[in-house]
Amino acid sequence: MITFNDNGIYCARAGVYIDPWKPVDRAIITHAHSDHARWGMKHYLAHHLSVPVMKYRLGSDISVQALGYGEVIEMNGVKISLHPAGHIWGSAQVRLECNGEIWVVSGDYKIADDGISQAFEPVPCQHFITESTFGLPIYNFPAHQSVHDDINNWWRQNQAEGKNSVLFAYALGKAQRVISHLDPSIGKIFTHGAVDNVNKLYIENDGYLPATQRIDATVDKKDIQGAMIIAPPSASNSPWLRRFEPYKLGVCSGWMQLRGTRRRQGADRGFVLSDHADWGQLNVAVKETGASHIYVTHGYKSHFARWLTDAYHLNAREVETLYTGEQADDTLDLEQADNKSDESIQ
Amino acid sequence: MRAFSKLFTEIDQTTSTNEKIHALVRYFETADPKDAVWTVALLTGKRPKRTVKTGELWTWCGELLDMPSWLFAESYHMVGDLAETITLLLPPSEEHIEYSLHQVLLSLIALGDKNEAQRREYITSMWQHLPPGELFVFNKLITGGFRMGVSDKIVIKALAKHFSVDENIVAHRLTGSWDARTVSLNELITIEGDSADISKPYPFYLAYPLETDPHELGEVSEWQVERKYDGIRGQIIVRDSQLFVWSRGEDLLTEKFVEFHPLVGILPNGTVIDGEILPMVGDRIQPFHVMQTRTGRKNITKKVLQEAPLVMLCYDLLENDGIDIRHLSLQERRQLLEEVIMNAKHRLNDLPLHLSPIVQVDSWENVIAERQRSREFNCEGLMLKRKNSDYKTGRRRGDWWKWKVDPFSIDGVLIYAQRGHGRRANLYTDFTFAVWDGDELVPFAKAYSGLTDKELVEVDTWIKKNTLDKFGPVRSVTPLQVFEIGFEGINPSPRHRSGIALRFPRILRWRKDKTVKEANTRADLLELLKAQL
Ligand SMILES: [Zn+2]
Ligand SMILES: [Zn+2]
Numbered sequence: 001m002i003t004f005n006d007n008g009i010y011c012a013r014a015g016v017y018i019d020p021w022k023p024v025d026r027a028i029i030t031h032a033h034s035d036h037a038r039w040g041m042k043h044y045l046a047h048h049l050s051v052p053v054m055k056y057r058l059g060s061d062i063s064v065q066a067l068g069y070g071e072v073i074e075m076n077g078v079k080i081s082l083h084p085a086g087h088i089w090g091s092a093q094v095r096l097e098c099n100g101e102i103w104v105v106s107g108d109y110k111i112a113d114d115g116i117s118q119a120f121e122p123v124p125c126q127h128f129i130t131e132s133t134f135g136l137p138i139y140n141f142p143a144h145q146s147v148h149d150d151i152n153n154w155w156r157q158n159q160a161e162g163k164n165s166v167l168f169a170y171a172l173g174k175a176q177r178v179i180s181h182l183d184p185s186i187g188k189i190f191t192h193g194a195v196d197n198v199n200k201l202y203i204e205n206d207g208y209l210p211a212t213q214r215i216d217a218t219v220d221k222k223d224i225q226g227a228m229i230i231a232p233p234s235a236s237n238s239p240w241l242r243r244f245e246p247y248k249l250g251v252c253s254g255w256m257q258l259r260g261t262r263r264r265q266g267a268d269r270g271f272v273l274s275d276h277a278d279w280g281q282l283n284v285a286v287k288e289t290g291a292s293h294i295y296v297t298h299g300y301k302s303h304f305a306r307w308l309t310d311a312y313h314l315n316a317r318e319v320e321t322l323y324t325g326e327q328a329d330d331t332l333d334l335e336q337a338d339n340k341s342d343e344s345i346q
Numbered sequence: 347m348r349a350f351s352k353l354f355t356e357i358d359q360t361t362s363t364n365e366k367i368h369a370l371v372r373y374f375e376t377a378d379p380k381d382a383v384w385t386v387a388l389l390t391g392k393r394p395k396r397t398v399k400t401g402e403l404w405t406w407c408g409e410l411l412d413m414p415s416w417l418f419a420e421s422y423h424m425v426g427d428l429a430e431t432i433t434l435l436l437p438p439s440e441e442h443i444e445y446s447l448h449q450v451l452l453s454l455i456a457l458g459d460k461n462e463a464q465r466r467e468y469i470t471s472m473w474q475h476l477p478p479g480e481l482f483v484f485n486k487l488i489t490g491g492f493r494m495g496v497s498d499k500i501v502i503k504a505l506a507k508h509f510s511v512d513e514n515i516v517a518h519r520l521t522g523s524w525d526a527r528t529v530s531l532n533e534l535i536t537i538e539g540d541s542a543d544i545s546k547p548y549p550f551y552l553a554y555p556l557e558t559d560p561h562e563l564g565e566v567s568e569w570q571v572e573r574k575y576d577g578i579r580g581q582i583i584v585r586d587s588q589l590f591v592w593s594r595g596e597d598l599l600t601e602k603f604v605e606f607h608p609l610v611g612i613l614p615n616g617t618v619i620d621g622e623i624l625p626m627v628g629d630r631i632q633p634f635h636v637m638q639t640r641t642g643r644k645n646i647t648k649k650v651l652q653e654a655p656l657v658m659l660c661y662d663l664l665e666n667d668g669i670d671i672r673h674l675s676l677q678e679r680r681q682l683l684e685e686v687i688m689n690a691k692h693r694l695n696d697l698p699l700h701l702s703p704i705v706q707v708d709s710w711e712n713v714i715a716e717r718q719r720s721r722e723f724n725c726e727g728l729m730l731k732r733k734n735s736d737y738k739t740g741r742r743r744g745d746w747w748k749w750k751v752d753p754f755s756i757d758g759v760l761i762y763a764q765r766g767h768g769r770r771a772n773l774y775t776d777f778t779f780a781v782w783d784g785d786e787l788v789p790f791a792k793a794y795s796g797l798t799d800k801e802l803v804e805v806d807t808w809i810k811k812n813t814l815d816k817f818g819p820v821r822s823v824t825p826l827q828v829f830e831i832g833f834e835g836i837n838p839s840p841r842h843r844s845g846i847a848l849r850f851p852r853i854l855r856w857r858k859d860k861t862v863k864e865a866n867t868r869a870d871l872l873e874l875l876k877a878q879l
Contacts (some may be wrong), residue, residue, distance in 0.1 A: 138434040
C-alpha cells in the first residue's frame with residue numbers, strides 16, 4: 001500500500017504523500033518541523049494544532065485541511081486517521097488502512113510523556129515506519145522531571161552568581177516544553193522573537209504558559225538580571241546574545257548525552273532533553289505495534305534495522321529519506337532568526 | 347571518588363578558566379591529602395601505567411551486557427571513547443560503595459601483578475558498585491588519557507593560590523619525575539632543599555600564533571626574529587655531572603639521544619638550555635620525517651646515527667651556574683647563551699649544539715619577506731620574541747609569537763565519505779580525497795575539519811543523492827566535487843597508494859568553481875615532496 005520514492009513516502013491508492021520532501025499535490029504532515037512540513041504542496045492535511053504553525057511558517061495562503069486525533073477520513077477506499085505521537089504539540093502518527101492491511105507512519109515520536117504534548121499512543125499495525133534518531137543503546141534519557149529540576153536549579157545558581165541564564169531550545173516544541181516547566185517564582189523569563197512567535201500560536205490554540213517577555217526594542221537591559229532567556233540554537237555565536245552579559249549558556253538536546261557533543265557545543269551546561277524516543281522507547285514502540293514489517297528512517301537506520309532483525313526476528317529495513325532528525329529541527333528557526341534579527345535593545 | 351568525581355563534573359560543566367581554578371581550590375581545601383596529590387598527578391598527565399588492556403575491558407563489558415558485539419562496536423564508534431561507552435551501556439548499579447581515589451589508583455596499579463581472572467573480578471565488581479558519575483571517572487582512570495579539560499596552567503594557578511606560593515615555583519616543582527605514591531602534595535609544593543630532583547626541567551614557555559598584521563607589534567627593533575623549526579622542542583640539563591634531555595611532552599629522552607652524551611664535562615654544571623632538537627647534515631636541517639626515523643625506533647643503529655645525526659638549535663638559557671635566570675630579559679639571556687655555547691665549542695670541536703641564528707631584519711617588510719623563505723630552510727615560519735621579555739610559563743600572549751607560513755595546498759576530488767560522530771552522526775563529515783594519476787583517481791588524504799555547518803549540510807545532501815556504493819559506514823560518491831586541501835608537510839609513505847602521507851590535512855575551501863579535470867595530480871604531490879628534500 002505504501003512505497004518510498006524520490007518525493008517521499010507514498011500511498012498510490014489514496015494518491016497522497018506523507019511528509020514529502022518535494023512538491024506534490026497532496027501531503028499529509030505528521031508535524032510542523034521543517035524537515036517534515038515542507039513548502040510547495042498543493043494541498044496539506046495535518047492535525048489541527050499543526051495548522052497554525054504551518055500557516056505561520058509556510059504562508060497563510062496554503063491549502064490545508066485540519067483533522068483531530070482519531071478522526072477517520074477516506075481517500076479512494078483508504079481509511080486515514082491521525083494518532084498522538086508525543087513528539088511536540090500537534091504531532092501525529094498517520095494510520096492508513098485498506099483491505100485489512102494497516103500501515104502506521106510515526107513521523108517523529110517519543111513515548112515518555114513530556115507534560116505538554118498529547119502522549120504517544122501505540123497503534124497496532126502490520127507495517128510500522130519508525131524514526132531512529134537515537135537508535136543506539138548509548139542513548140538512555142533521564143526522567144524528564146529530573147532534567148527540569150536541574151534546569152531550575154541551574155537558573156537559581158546562576159542568579160545567585162549575578163548571571164543570566166540563556167537556554168537554547170528549538171522554537172517549536174522544545175521551547176514550550178521547557179518554559180512550561182520553569183519555576184516563574186525564580187525570576188523573569190524572556191524569549192527570542194522566534195520562540196515568542198511560536199509561543200503565541202501555542203497559547204492561542206492549545207494551552208497555558210507562564211508569562212514571558214519578548215526581547216525587543218522596548219526591553220530595558222537593566223530589567224534583564226538573573227533572568228532566564230529562551231532562544232533557538234541558531235542564536236548561538238550571534239551578537240544578539242551580547243546584551244545578556246554576564247550569562248551562562250545551557251543547551252537542551254538528546255545529543256547532550258554524549259560528553260564530546262556537550263563539550264563541542266561550547267555551552268556551560270548540556271541538559272539531556274529530547275523530543276525523540278531514546279533506545280528503550282524505540283524498542284518499546286516497535287514491539288507494541290505488533291508489526292512484523294518495520295521501515296527505519298532518519299538516524300541510526302542501518303543499526304536499528306539490524307538490531308530489530310537480530311533481536312526480534314522482524315522484517316526490518318532501512319529507508320532513505322531526507323529527514324534530518326534532532327539537529328535540524330532547528331533549520332526554520334534559523335530563517336526566522338535571520339528575518340527578525342533587526343530587533344535590538346537600545 | 348565522590349569528591350574527585352564532583353570536581354570532574356564541576357570542571358566539565360564550565361568553560362571558564364576562573365571557575366575551573368575555583369573548583370580546584372575548593373577541592374584542595376577539603377580533599378583527603380592522599381587523594382589530592384593523585385589528583386594533581388592525574389591532571390598534569392602523570393597517570394600510572396595501564397594495567398588493564400582495552401581488549402579485556404571490551405570482553406568483560408560485553409559479557410555483562412545482553413547485546414551483540416557489533417552493536418557494542420557501533421556504539422563505541424559513535425561515542426569515540428571506550429570509558430564513556432562502557433559507562434553509558436552498563437546497567438545502573440543497585441548498591442553503591444564509597445571508595446577513595448588513592449585506594450582505587452593503588453588497586454589499579456596492583457592489578458599489574460594479577461592474573462586475568464583477578465583483574466576481571468576487580469573491574470566488574472567496581473562496575474556494579476559505582477554510581478554513574480563515579481563510574482565514568484573510574485573508567486577514565488582505567489583507560490587513561492585523563493585530561494578533563496584542565497591545562498597545567500590552571501592546576502598551577504590553583505595550587506599557587508591554595509598554598510600561597512609563586513606560580514613559577516609551583517610550575518617548576520611540578521615538572522620532572524615525582525611519585526604520587528611517595529610524596530605528599532605539601533612536600534611537593536612547599537618543601538625546598540637537597541631532596542630537590544636534579545633532573546627537573548623548567549616548564550616551557552610557548553608561543554601563540556600571530557593572527558594580526560606584524561606592524562601592530564610596534565617597533566621591529568624591539569623584536570628578535572628567529573626561524574621556527576619543525577623538530578622536537580627540548581631542554582638539555584647538566585647538573586651534578588649528569589645529563590638530562592627532556593622533550594616538551596616531558597619525556598626523558600636522554601638515552602635515545604646519544605649525540606648529547608658527551609656534553610657532561612663540556613657544559614658547566616647548573617646549565618639548562620632550551621631549544622629544538624633536529625636532524626642536521628652539514629648545515630642543512632632535514633625534514634621532519636627523518637626525525638621520525640629516530641624517535642620511532644627502539645634501537646639506534648650506526649646507520650641511523652649517520653643518516654640522522656641530531657643537534658640542538660639553542661634559543662634560550664634558563665639556568666646558568668645553577669641559578670634560575672628566567673627573570674632576565676631575552677637579550678641578557680641570549681648573551682649568556684652565546685657565551686655558554688662559545689666556551690663549550692672551545693672544549694668540543696664537534697659540539698652538537700648550535701645557536702639558533704637571529705634573522706637580521708630592519709623593517710617589518712624584511713620580516714614578511716623572510717617568512718616567505720621559510721621552506722627553503724625546511725622551517726615552518728618565524729618566531730618573534732620581544733627582546734626585553736622574561737621567560738614565562740606555558741602559553742602566554744604578548745611576548746612570543748609564532749608566525750607560520752601558509753599551508754601547502756592541493757585541489758582534490760571527493761571520492762569517499764563517512765559519517766561523523768555524536769551531533770554529526772547523521773551527517774557525512776569525514777571525507778577522502780583523490781588526485782589524478784593518469785586517468786585514475788588515487789586517494790591521498792582524509793580530512794574532516796574546515797567546512798562550516800551550513801556547508802556540511804550541503805555536502806551531506808549532495809552525498810546522499812550521489813552515492814555510488816556503500817560499504818559499511820563508508821559511501822563512495824560520483825567524483826564531481828573539488829576541494830582545496832591544506833596541509834603542513836608531506837612525507838614519503840610506501841603504505842599509501844599515492845606514495846605520500848600528509849601532515850595535518852584539512853579542508854580549506856570547497857572549490858565549486860573547479861571541474862574534476864582541474865584537480866591536481868599525483869605528480870604535483872611528488873613535486874612538493876621533492877622540493878622539500
Ligand atoms: Zn520533528
Ligand atoms: Zn524528523
